[in-house]
Amino acid sequence: MTSIAENIASLRQCIRGFELKYDRPEGAVKLLAVSKRHNPENIRQAAEAGIKDFGENYLQEANQKMALLADLELCWHFIGPIQANKTRGIAEHFDWVHSVDREKIAQRLNDQRPDQCPPLNVCAQVNQSAEASKSGTDFENIEALCNTIEALPRLRLRGLMTIPAPLSDLQSQRDCFRQLTVVYRELRQRWPSMDTLSMGMSNDLEAAIAEGSTLVRLGTAIFGPRP
Numbered sequence: 218m219t220s221i222a223e224n225i226a227s228l229r230q231c232i233r234g235f236e237l238k239y240d241r242p243e244g245a246v247k248l249l250a251v252s253k254r255h256n257p258e259n260i261r262q263a264a265e266a267g268i269k270d271f272g273e274n275y276l277q278e279a280n281q282k283m284a285l286l287a288d289l290e291l292c293w294h295f296i297g298p299i300q301a302n303k304t305r306g307i308a309e310h311f312d313w314v315h316s317v318d319r320e321k322i323a324q325r326l327n328d329q330r331p332d333q334c335p336p337l338n339v340c341a342q343v344n345q346s347a348e349a350s351k352s353g354t355d356f357e358n359i360e361a362l363c364n365t366i367e368a369l370p371r372l373r374l375r376g377l378m379t380i381p382a383p384l385s386d387l388q389s390q391r392d393c394f395r396q397l398t399v400v401y402r403e404l405r406q407r408w409p410s411m412d413t414l415s416m417g418m419s420n421d422l423e424a425a426i427a428e429g430s431t432l433v434r435l436g437t438a439i440f441g442p443r444p
């Protein structure tokens with residue numbers, strides 16, 4: 218077994234362990250392999266170990282990998298900050314976008330999504346720490362942003378995504394994630410098609426799964442440090 222396959226096997230066990238510990242159904246939490254700055258050969262190894270979903274942050278880099286890995290049926294998620302001049306490439310090549318944080322970006326992705334592709338799956342990114350430098354919409358504007366996404370025919374509203382400020386203890390991490398889970402549950406009453414809560418990275422995996430995450434984003438724990 219390669220070390221990438223070993224890492225994936227142990228992460229799967231770890232996720233399963235937290236699902237059991239926190240009364241989540243088996244398979245409730247999906248593993249997204251964050252492959253930014255890792256080479257196509259490593260992605261191929263992860264795909265051979267059964268991973269289908271990969272997260273990328275840089276459009277050009279992702280496009281090169283997609284071309285080299287076109288023989289595999291992978292699902293590509295854009296998870297990085299989005300500049301307006303990158304929306305066309307994202308709309309044309311990705312299956313999911315987790316980092317939609319303003320209406321203008323949602324509108325552009327909708328307008329640029331090719332007709333022959335299915336609607337683009339979208340999560341609204343929420344900024345929980347209210348730091349001006351971080352991307353994400355604040356709590357007051359989440360509903361309006363979701364409303365915009367929902368009304369756009371070439372987008373499909375799937376859920377919410379967050380990258381919380383780093384906190385070291387489990388309880389404060391849980392408190393932070395819970396704020397988002399509460400909002401997510403409220404929004405789902407209005408839009409039952411929402412099924413994705415993209416939260417949890419290596420240092421807050423347990424807290425995220427405890428609080429209802431449906432998708433965790435892991436890079437270094439799968440592929441090792443980025444070159």
Ligand SMILES: *Cc1c(COP(=O)(O)O)cnc(C)c1O
Pocket residue numbers: 251253274296297380418419434435436437438
């Ligand atoms: C890079 C990245 C990750 C993964 O980070 P690692 O520390 O490598 O696990 C997860 N989510 C987002 C949005 C990222 O940009």
